[in-house]
Amino acid sequence: MDRLHLMTVFVAVGDEGSFAGAARRLGMSPPAVTRAIASLEARLGVKLLQRTTRHVRVTDAGQRYLDDARRIVAEVDEADEAVAGINAAPRGQLTVTAPVLFGKLFVMPGIVAYLQRYPQVTVSALFLDRVVNMLEEGVDVAVRIGPLPDSSMRAIKVGEVRRVLCASPGYLAAHGIPAQPADLQAHTIIAATNVSPSVEWKFEAADGAEAVRLQPRLLVTSNDSAIEAARGGLGITRLLSYQVAGLVQSGELQLVLPAYESAPLPIHIVHRESKYGAARVRSFIDLLVERLRADMHLA
Numbered sequence: 401m402d403r404l405h406l407m408t409v410f411v412a413v414g415d416e417g418s419f420a421g422a423a424r425r426l427g428m429s430p431p432a433v434t435r436a437i438a439s440l441e442a443r444l445g446v447k448l449l450q451r452t453t454r455h456v457r458v459t460d461a462g463q464r465y466l467d468d469a470r471r472i473v474a475e476v477d478e479a480d481e482a483v484a485g486i487n488a489a490p491r492g493q494l495t496v497t498a499p500v501l502f503g504k505l506f507v508m509p510g511i512v513a514y515l516q517r518y519p520q521v522t523v524s525a526l527f528l529d530r531v532v533n534m535l536e537e538g539v540d541v542a543v544r545i546g547p548l549p550d551s552s553m554r555a556i557k558v559g560e561v562r563r564v565l566c567a568s569p570g571y572l573a574a575h576g577i578p579a580q581p582a583d584l585q586a587h588t589i590i591a592a593t594n595v596s597p598s599v600e601w602k603f604e605a606a607d608g609a610e611a612v613r614l615q616p617r618l619l620v621t622s623n624d625s626a627i628e629a630a631r632g633g634l635g636i637t638r639l640l641s642y643q644v645a646g647l648v649q650s651g652e653l654q655l656v657l658p659a660y661e662s663a664p665l666p667i668h669i670v671h672r673e674s675k676y677g678a679a680r681v682r683s684f685i686d687l688l689v690e691r692l693r694a695d696m697h698l699a
Contacts, residue, residue, distance in 0.1 A: 403443075404476060407469040409436040410448065414466045415538065418456055467535050471672070478678045490680035491520035497534075498543035501623050501643050503527035506695065507543060510688045517687075521680050529623075534672065540681050541688070542670045545640070553670045558689055559698030560664040565601075565656040566644050567636040572654055578636075581612045581660055588635030591616035592626040601638055603660035610660070627653075640665070645697040667698060 412422035413433065423430045441448050448462035458466055498507045503525065511523050526532060532539055534553065548555055571588075578584055581603045591599045591614075602611045617635060620626050626637045627644060631652055647653040669685055669692070692698055 404473070406436050406440040406443070408473050409433055410440055411466065411469050411473055413437060413449065413456060414458055414462075414470075470535055470538070474672070478681075489520060490518045490678075490683045492678070492680050493522050493524065494541070494680045494684055495524045495526065495537075495539045496541045496543075496684070497526040497528065497532045497537075497539050499545060500527045500529050502543060502545065505642065506692060506698070507688070510684075510691050513691075514684055514687050518680070518683065521684075534670070540671060540678075541684060543688075544668050544670050546665045548666075548668055548670070553672060555668040555670045556685070556689055557666055557668050558692040559667045559695065561667060561698065562641040562661050562664050563638060564641045564644065564658070564661060565636055565638050566648065566653040567630055567656055568633045568652065569654050571630075571633045571635060572656070574633075578657055581610050581657060584612055584614060584636065584657075588618075589614045589616040590618045590620070590626050590629045590635050590637035592620050592623050592637065592639065602662060603657070604662045605660055642697050667692065 409422060409426065409428070412425050413419060416422045416425055419430050419433045419437075422428075423433045426433070428436075437449060444465070446461045446465070447459050448465060450457040450459055496507065496511065497503075504527065507527075508525065511525060515521065515523060526537070526539065531544070532542060534540075534542055544555070545561060565584075575587060578587060581601070584601070589599070593599060593616075599616060600611050600613045602609060604610075618626075618629055620629065623639055623643055626639060627647070629635070630637045631647065636656055644653050648655060669688060671681060671685060
């Protein structure tokens with residue numbers, strides 16, 4: 401059998417987690433999928449999948465091969481698109497990921513504009529507050545906030561944000577405005593975390609870095625909840641500047657200790673490094689880069 405065909409079948413089995421699912425996805429019969437995997441394993445001399453009556457699990461060797469096979473199959477698809485015409489209208493499936501609140505505020509409006517412009521594209525948006533493995537989860541484009549690890553991905557910087565402290569004007573009027581980080585220990589703290597009942601907030605100043613360990617009165621697992629608690633006048637919270645920019649602008653929240661803010665965090669659009677760029681990926685990145693770089697809250 402053709403090697404690329406065998407790779408395509410293997411990727412489908414790995415993605416679907418079953419031979420039947422891969423068969424449906426590829427429009428093949430389950431026995432044909434089974435024969436293709438057997439042929440690939442015989443060619444490689446390596447066991448790629450562990451099979452039981454109910455489950456299919458990728459072996460360690462199979463996982464390494466699966467990552468490479470995904471990349472190769474994707475690049476071949478992109479090469480086909482490129483040779484078909486660089487000016488061809490974008491089409492097909494696009495998968496995008498971003499942090500939850502950033503996705504809601506900044507990425508979703510871009511997705512809506514993109515879908516309205518290109519009717520032959522469908523988009524899956526994964527808005528998650530964790531780093532998604534783009535290869536394993538089939539993601540085309542990701543928005544990352546913070547320093548990037550070394551990887552085979554390409555990254556385009558589109559802006560930056562800051563870690564800021566904020567509280568409602570009513571709370572600050574009743575309890576006073578902290579003049580330095582150590583003053584926070586006398587205040588009610590709202591922390592968006594699911595890791596520890598205590599938090600350590602780090603600050604920068606002219607005379608060096610400073611860390612303050614705090615015992616939050618309220619721990620929440622979402623940034624939205626921390627924002628609502630701060631708006632309600634409970635206490636001081638720490639978030640990223642874009643998450644509260646509108647509320648600070650409207651006066652519902654007020655920044656605290658701005659002189660002690662740490663260095664800004666970069667925002668990048670990340671995508672798989674490839675010799676060819678699928679039209680749907682290129683066009684979406686171009687649109688999102690333009691929109692994010694023009695947003696005053698990300699400058």
